[in-house]
Amino acid sequence: MLRPTFLSALLMLALAPMAHALDIQRWHTPQGTEVLLLERHQLPIVDYVVLFKGAGSAAEPEGKSNIAAATSELLTSGTRLLDEDEFNQKISSLGANISGNSSVDFSSMAFRTLSRADTLHATADLLNQALTQPRFDENALQRIKNQASLSLQQSESYPSFIAQREISRLNYPHHPYGKGAFQTVEKIQSVQRDDIVDFHRQYYAQNKAIVAIVGDINREQANELVAQTLKGLPEKAASSQSVPPVDVHDSQRKLVPFPHSSQSTVVLSLPVLTANSPDYFALILGNYVLGGGGFDSRLMKVLRDQYGYTYGASSDMDAYTQAAPFTIEFTTAHKNRDAALKATQQVLRDFITNGASESELQQAKANITGSFPLRLDSNQKLLNNLIHLAYHNYPNDWLDTYNDKINALTAEDVKRAWQRHIQPEKLNIVIVGAEK
């Protein structure tokens, strides 16, 4: 049963015990893999993700870049039995999608396929081959390195990429979260086949795996599917590193010239929120009022509606295992750059000093709680929710109690949390597009 909206939920409280938002089934395999399943039988589709904790770019050795990404990409580039073209032919002939992905903290492999038994098992077999018998072909590796190098260079065409990279360098100069921002073509090209083999052997293990499944499949079938896909993977990871806390470097400012752009891109940022922080909900709720709430937000009202400086200004409050960046970003014509930055800083200062008004807070609560059903209306979104739950080790009722936690907050709670975590003058600032 999906949870009714806020108002009807209040009415129902007196009548019935709280319904669960999601009928999540959750268990561990004997090898230590955590599995989360949501059965959804209306469409003949199965979405499957296996995620390996610790197998992200944060684990890459110094001096080399892109190992985590290259590994996950090479896994779908041929197996011992099938060369790269044969592997791709098989996947396409099933009408399935299979892809590898990596982030700072983890790597993952995912497929979406039809739930017919023959298609599902053939897809699962390809995933198993990819995970346990990758070919790691030298030729494919070189191509992937060339693509990553060129892709890095091409990204440098975009001022917003440059701005995000610079702010990440300022925020995380010596922390694993900053590693991706220090990528270079040389570091990408220096990766050798042995690096990939080692990385795969060390981090792709069953006790570090989380599997999330949504779709037309029951628990027994899901259990078999997990066994089929992970069979032959090492049970225990060879290494187990955890991400160290962030040592915050603040109050820095950097201008990056970017000729030929008609706008300046401005980013203000600082590492702030961890996924398990007691202030999580207060910071998320406040961020809606400041810059996360689209047209409702103060940044949008001031920078776009009041001054016409920008097509969009927003703030983003991420949460990772360790402190994730809180970021404000906008672009504006060069001539308005200083004025727009000043206005942004004023909005932030006001917000932190005085907090949100009661009506702003009500609007933010109404939106966040009212939009809850929209988080659960497709298999793809459900899958993302499962991954989020498992990755941060949240309990199953985390979603059930989400709206209550938002509704319980007062303006004073929000103001206190923001004042505790953010001093406006300490945000790092990057401006891309300035001539000098």
Added chain:
Amino acid sequence: MFGRKTLFTALLLAWVMPAWAQTLKATLPNGLQVIVREDHRAPVVMSQIWYRVGSVDEKVGKSGLSHALEHMMFKGTPNVPSGEFSRRVSAMGGVLNAYTSPTETVFHENAAKEHLPKLLEMEADRMVNLNFSNRDFNNEMKVIREERRQTVDDNPINNMYEQMLFRAYDKPSNRTAVIGHMRDLHGLKAADLRDWYKKWYAPNNATMVIVGDVNAQETLDLVKQKFAHIPAKKLPERQNLQEKEVKKAVSAHAYGNTQQPIMLLGYRVPHLRTINDTTPYALDMLATILGSHSASRFETNLVRGKQLALEMDSSYTIISRQPQMFHISAMPREGVSTAQLKAEIEAQIADIAQNGVSEAELQQARVIQESSLIFSRDSMANQAAWLGTLESNGFDFSQEDELYQRVLKVSAAEIQAAAKLLTPQREVYIVMYPHAMKQKRVAVRQK
């Protein structure tokens, strides 16, 4: 062989339209078309209203009108003042936005289902009562100019598409960029927008599409209740978008914010005008076979095999009011010239034109089409967008299955014939070079 295939297709169709996919349609006496599809997977609703007006309806010197008006639709009526539309939808927990294409302006809201009556009421209100101030207009034009700088002037890909459109066609309506040219964005007047609104925003120029956890019949009644009082208008005569027969290849280059040259190759080809056309279905399959999956010809032969490109894609829009192109986009690998990559792309097309495709390759493309269709049902927004596309282009939602059937029935010979259409005379070829290369070229000339 053929018998088996047909059976397989029939099986798939049973999946494509699950029991919950009840779809109803009505046309109100004032001309408003309404389509409602039930999807009971979550207690939410997606509502989209499609106005048949876009950049193809604009005149020279007034480009960007439709898109600018889209922005102004959030700037108030006597009942729902400026900014209130978005504030109220947000307070419902709803997500809202709008977009303008060459042929349509679409407003969409996604929210918990109990908010549908209020959403429809506000949508009906701004169909007739828009009343924005000059102050809001002036500010919003600044915002739109920033939008243009951000999404076109500083964005090499969108910039390249704008260049392509400009060179592909003779008719100004077909060449116009949706967001409008910068000089026009400085020249538009509030009165132009008010006039545009009076001309085109009418129930008989709109299609309302609703997908979600609703009762289809009750929802049709609800839409009637909210929109029936709005009178129809006599719509302006449409501009003729038909292009003269294509006579010669066009090419151009530009300089932009890119590190590596990138290229866009378009072929001016037919699109679907009636369900009985044949070539468009074959072009759709050709796009799948050439470039839209990991075992496609471009991926296998050029990205992986010869390693000439970092990225390649082929795409084709089968239904539109405007002439269409078969697009191929590519970024050559470092050290590979755009000319070399273009020649290799043409060789891939020529191979299909001469030798056709194998039955196995065709079967694979069919499976991909079928699965993609089923996968696309996971998103209510996609479902609504497809229904809206059909209905606002003179097709009927009930033709959806037949359309897919016809794609699946395309033969190898028809694909071969479609590939023969991709000739140099239909070609529009755009290359975007890095700014740095322009400076180099100038430097060479100065020596």
